[in-house]
Amino acid sequence: MKYNLTFLLALMLSVQLLQAKITLPNFFSSGMVLQQQAQAGIWGKSTGKSLSIATSWDKKTYTVAVDANGNWKTKLTTPKAGGPYTIELNAGDKIQLSDVWIGEVWLVSGQSNMEMPIQGFKDQPVLNSAEIFKNANNKNIRLFRTIKEAKGLPADNLRGAWQAADSAGIRLFSAVGYLFALELQQKLNVPVGIIQSAWGGTNISSWMSVETFKDFEKENRYKLKHPDSVVKTDRNAPTALFNGMINPLVGYGIKGVLWYQGEHNHREPDFYAKVFPVMIKDWRTRWAIGDFPFYYVQLAPNESVKDGENISLSALFREMQYNSQFTIPNVGMSVTIDAGEQKVIHPANKPAVAKRLAAIALNKTYGFKDIVYAGPSYKNHTVNGSQLILNFDNAAKGLRAFTTPSANFELAGADKVFYPAKAEVKGNAVVLQSDKVQEPVAARYAFKMWVMGDLYNVEGFPASSFRTDDWFAPQYGKK
Template structure:
């Protein structure tokens, strides 16, 4: 009897090993990017042939696994539609079912991307309960990459499942990503796939590879055997455990909401951000895919700052603002009007998610006739005691919605800023202060916490900005 049990367990083990196994991100209910050559990969018996058959066109692909059993193949996808199936066979057959073809977006960042629709404990999301209740939509599919912080690069992520949009799944899914995808679904009328790959409290360095970080000599890259003292802030560890395993999955583009954990080091963020996006695009093998990001919202950062320090997160927002000109095919959703003084997690996630969707709908999908881009600072000119600020992306002018502009400051050569009088003139703002006879620099909303009061006529807020490059 004992021998029979051993033989039975051995047979079960060999069958499990023989069955072809796709990477964790390839499951029933997934969405594949339409009209593309999308990669599918996984493991099988070492040095074996794996046959892949796609039901939408009955095409057959054959690929050989390497000595470790790993294989990878690209398959052609049609126009949006479904459901379809993919059959994988290396002698044992596995069928992935209920696959849709549509638009797939990668959604990354830290806690403001990770924050689920139901909110964090005692940190609600405005209006989410009704949205969750009405969220059933089989054409929206959700995938969350499980948390993993590790010093070694992983070939596969921890197991997870693609889920259909319905109340229980949506309540636990990224609110920012859901609002983004929901608006895309409404406007594009195609299946939408959302991949949430985020970790609360994470620094940008954690999402970058060792090669990405080599030029940044101040960053300590952990070795294989090092302990991870801060799971979301140790360089490379989230890249290793959560990003590298899914890089290459066919996507249309990416949205990103991160920066709060880098507020103490704004002087390097601009370069780190550019390097990260460039590296992702290179290794994704998907061209310069669109990359849209949320600027961090105003918040009273001294509440979490180390004792004796005095940081102003407006410098980090400014680094994000300036990144627009350095990262091709990018866009920034400005959140100057929804920040909260005592919460780093704004409750109004709908604005952030939908503003990211505006960028995609306008710039990626070519929809015209609506406001998608916040006005951005272009230039300053000085005449006598007055500074004139010009803006881009103001086709229909600027507005304060009837309120007095109160967030402009102006300084002379002494670098001392004074509250300024500011008035809108079409697509420009005229700024002056009695204390400054010869203006040199202007700043707008350049504080940790403010409620922005300058908007485009479409209601999209202007980012905080400065015309100087002074250290303080």
């Protein structure tokens, strides 16, 4: 009788092992891209006590323990770019992931200008979208678009699926994300994976974790709620989008992040200047892969939103974004001073945004130092009688001469009253003069809510709006 009982227990245990199930987050699936030459995280749940993972690129098998809550996690050593490969997971019940590629993976996030798909929004197209659709057939680009969900507490999964970058796959995908991937893939000649996690009309507080936001709650118009479960909540509730759309991805192997957000916060540059570096640091800490590249897009000029009275809050916000490049490690900014639209907050020229982000990545991340990625940067100025001469960095080959007289420069004297100034390019300098300012003290360029920038270096990259004065100075510092 004892022998039969022992045999029965052993048989039941064997059956349980054979029936052990594995559950994976949606982004671990066939068709995915893993970051090359990395320790790429993979995790999930299982009803067994352990499981094995076999990777076809190196014929290696990993044995992974399952904790008491049914969770497991490990890292896979990935080779140089290539594929397709397979990953087989076995806990009694087998899962095989096929069509797995190894390459470069980027996460793109933010609000509506990052979310804006190739097909555009209603009555708001993406420039050259018909041509982009016609040429969309790059099998080496894979896209994962997360379904938008706000959560009260950190979630461990999200909805979405990997798709090939064909005409159907790109239609609803971020134009900036896809066009950035296209630039990278064509230059690097490796598979590229883009994960889109963006939602229009959202503020930066939504994308911050509770641990980072709580220190700034008193300064923000949105307040933390304290739900007792992972429930749906408002997209602008603090931490809601971090919980629902970033936390599930933490640990997935990425090369870097692209960020396009700020329209919802453009009237509070001081607050943004404080939380932006904190959010970036927090994301980097959670991913635990060092100070990965974090490249962002400067807000484009437009006058579709309310602005300040004495000085343009939009210009101050752009100034804050520009200055953040010099205070946050391993960041870069795509300037869009020439790519806005006067009455539309979603400018059509997403190809320019993506190309400039790609140039930053190719130079700073991938080592193509011959690729120029930055426009003229105000260095200093001198005064010669009634003339004020602006000098620039990032203009070694000179500045591009104005094709028509520029209306974007202003001069002021000691009275701090600005008047339009005539501007003339001379080498890598701009000479300003105004009949109404005989003794100039300060200059400004494109420092308004709505402008169309026209100052470029010879390589064709635009200068950001800037000012030489610190009148009406906000709390954040200048370069």
